Amino acid sequence: MTYRGRFAPSPTGLLHFGSLVAAVGSWLCARRAGGQWLLRVEDIDPPREVPGSAQAILAALPAFGLVADEPPLFQSRRRAAYDEAFEHLRAADRVFPCWCSRTQLAEAGGIHRGGHCIAAPDPRRPPAWRLRMPDTVVAFDDALQGPQRQNLGEEAGDVVVRRVEGYYAYQLACVVDDAFQGITEVVRGTDLLDSTPRQIWLQRCLGLPTPAYRHLPLALDAQGHKLSKSERAHPVDPADPLPALRRALAFLDVQTSAVAASPQAVLDSALERFDPARLPRLAAREA
Structure with missing residues (x-):
C-alpha cells in the first residue's frame, strides 16, 4: 500500500513554529517512505477560526518547500x-x-x-x-x-x-477524513496522543481502517508552554523561510547541508539524512 501522510492545520491563526515542526515532520516521513503528503484544513469550528488564516497557511507552506500531492481537503465542505x-x-x-x-x-x-x-x-x-x-x-x-x-x-x-x-x-471529523483520504500514518504532535485511543474506537464503530501513528514532540515557549496559535505564538515568515525551516529541522534533530540555499534544497538535504527512528521523543523549547 502506498504511504499517505497528511498535515491538518486548524485555521485559528497564521502558521507558527510548532505547526511548522508538525508539517516538516509529516512531510519527511511521507517522502522517506516514498509516499504522498496531503493537506487538510480542519475548519469545522467557526467560533475559533480567524478569517483568512486558512488561505494564509496554505500560501505559506510552499514557501517552506512543503508542496502537497493533492488539492487540500476542507472539512467545512464535508x-x-x-x-x-x-x-x-x-x-x-x-x-x-x-x-x-x-x-x-x-x-x-x-x-x-x-x-x-x-x-x-x-x-x-x-x-x-x-x-x-x-x-x-x-x-x-x-x-x-x-x-x-x-x-x-x-x-x-x-x-x-x-x-x-x-x-x-x-474526533469524528478527523476519523472520517483520515479514512476518506486513505491516510496510512498519522504524524502529529503529542498533544493529540491522548485522543488517539478514542479515534481508534470510533474507527472500529464505523468500520474504518486504523492507520499507524507517530506523535512528534511539542515545541514549547520560554515558559514551557506549548506553542499554539491560540496563545498568539509568533508566526513564521514565509518571505524569509530559511531560518525557521532550519530551526524546525534542528528541533527534529535532522541534519542539513550548510550550503543549501533554498527551502527545497534544505529539505532535500534533510531527506538524505533523515531517519524516523532518530526523531526526538520529548518536548523542548524552541531554539
Whole structure:
C-alpha cells in the first residue's frame, strides 16, 4: 500500500513554529517512505477560526518547500460525510443526546461516564451528542512514543461527537477524513496522543481502517508552554523561510547541508539524512 501522510492545520491563526515542526515532520516521513503528503484544513469550528488564516497557511507552506500531492481537503465542505457517519452511529445506538451543563460535568469530575445523560432533557435547547465509551482498554504502539493504553470509560468518558451548536467534533471529523483520504500514518504532535485511543474506537464503530501513528514532540515557549496559535505564538515568515525551516529541522534533530540555499534544497538535504527512528521523543523549547 502506498504511504499517505497528511498535515491538518486548524485555521485559528497564521502558521507558527510548532505547526511548522508538525508539517516538516509529516512531510519527511511521507517522502522517506516514498509516499504522498496531503493537506487538510480542519475548519469545522467557526467560533475559533480567524478569517483568512486558512488561505494564509496554505500560501505559506510552499514557501517552506512543503508542496502537497493533492488539492487540500476542507472539512467545512464535508458535512454530508459527517452526517452519514453520525447516522451510522445513531442507528447502532452508539450515541446519545446530552443536556449536561458544565457545572454538572464539573461535579462529576469533568468526565461524562455511564453511557446516558445525567441531566433531564431540556426542550428549550438542543442537546450535544456523545459517543458511549465502554469499560474497554484500547492499546496501540506509537511509532515514536511507544506502547500506549487507555481505558475508554474511565479515562476518556463519553466524548462529544456533535456539539450543541450542530458542529461536528474534531474526533469524528478527523476519523472520517483520515479514512476518506486513505491516510496510512498519522504524524502529529503529542498533544493529540491522548485522543488517539478514542479515534481508534470510533474507527472500529464505523468500520474504518486504523492507520499507524507517530506523535512528534511539542515545541514549547520560554515558559514551557506549548506553542499554539491560540496563545498568539509568533508566526513564521514565509518571505524569509530559511531560518525557521532550519530551526524546525534542528528541533527534529535532522541534519542539513550548510550550503543549501533554498527551502527545497534544505529539505532535500534533510531527506538524505533523515531517519524516523532518530526523531526526538520529548518536548523542548524552541531554539
